[in-house]
Amino acid sequence: MRAEETNEDPNEETNTVRALQGLESSSSSVRLRAALAVGAAADARSVDMLIERCAVEPDFHVRDMLTWALTRHSSSVTVPKLVEVLGSECAQARGQALHTLSKIGDRRAWPAITRALLADADDEVARCAWRTAVVLVPEGEEAGLAGVLATQLGRGGREVQLSLSRALVALGEVVVPVLRAAVTDPAPRVRRHAIATERLLRDPDAGFGFAIEEAKRIVALGTTGSREE
Template identity: 75%
Template structure:
C-alpha cells in the first residue's frame, strides 16, 4: 500500500476521496487512515457530510479515529452545527467511535431531538457513550421525550440507548407508561421488558407491551 509520506501521495489520496467510483474512494479513505496526517482531517470531515456510500462513510469514520482527538474532536463538534443532516449524523457517529468525553457539552437537546431520524439516532448513540457519570438521569429524561417516535428501527435504537443507561431509566419509564399517547406507553413498556430480559427480543417485547396495555385497559373498563 502506498504510504502518504510526501505531499504528492497525500494530494493523490485526498483527490481519490472525490472520485466517482466508490471502491476508489474506499481505498483512498483507507490510505488516509493508514498514514494519519492532521492536514487530512478537514477533508475527511467534509467528505463525511456528502459521501453517498455507507461503506465509504464507515471508512472515513475509521480514518478520523486514527487521528489525534485533539485535532478531530473540535472539528467534529463544529460540524454538529451544520444545516446538512448527514453532516450532523456522521459527526455524531464519529464522536461516538472516538469516545472523547470533551465532546459531551456539544450533545445538545436539539441534537437528541433532531427532526432527522438518522441524526437523532446518531445523537442517542453518541450521548450514551459520552455522558459523564451522574448525568445519566437527565439524559434519560430527554431521551424519554422521543418514546413512540418512528418505526421499528427508530424505536429499537431508542430502547437500546435508554437500556445502556441502566436502572436509572426505571422511574422515567414508569412515568411514560402513563402517557396519554398509546405509542409512548407501548414503547416504554417494551423498553422496560428488554431491560429486565435482554434476550426477549424487541418484537416480542412490543407484542407483550401491546397485550399488557390491552389487558390493562380492559381491566380499567371493568
C-alpha cells in the first residue's frame, strides 16, 4: 500500500524511530530530548520502549521525562503494561512503574498495589508504593490502607520515614486510630515515628525534623504523646 493511502505520515514515523533510537544514546541530554520527542509524538508503538528504558535509565531527569512521555498515551494502553512491570525483579523497574502509575492516576491500577509492594525490601520502591497508594486508593478504603502503611512505621532513615508520614497524613483523620495504637508499640523507633506523624497530622506546617525530635523527647520521658486535646 502506498504511503498516501494510509493515515500515517511517513516523516512522523521516521522521527519517532529516530527519537526511540536516541533513548539509547550515551549522552543524557540526547536521551532527555529523545524522551521529550517521543512523548510529543504520543505514538502508541513507543510505549514498550519507554517502559523498558524506565528500568535502566540512570539519570533522574530523563526518567522523569520518560514518565511524562508515558502519561501522554492512553491509560488503557499504559496501565496494563505498567502493572505487569510491578512484578519485575528489578527494583528500578518496579519503582518507576509505580511512580508513573501515580502520575497517570487511573484507579484501575489500585488492585496491583499489593501489601508486598507497600512493604517492598527496597526503600525507594516502598516509598513510590506509598505515594502511589495514596493517589489511587478508592473512597472508603483509606482506613485499610492506613493499617497496612502503619506496619512500616519506624522503617529506614529520616527521608524514608518522612515519606511514610506524608503518605499517612495525606489519608487524613482515618489514620488516627492506627497512630494511637502505634505509640504503644514496644519498639522505640516505631513509637517515635508514630508520635511525629501524629504531630504532623495536627500541624502540617510543623517540620518533620522538629516533630521527630519532639517525639524522641516524649518517648524518652515515657509518655505516649497521644493525649486527648
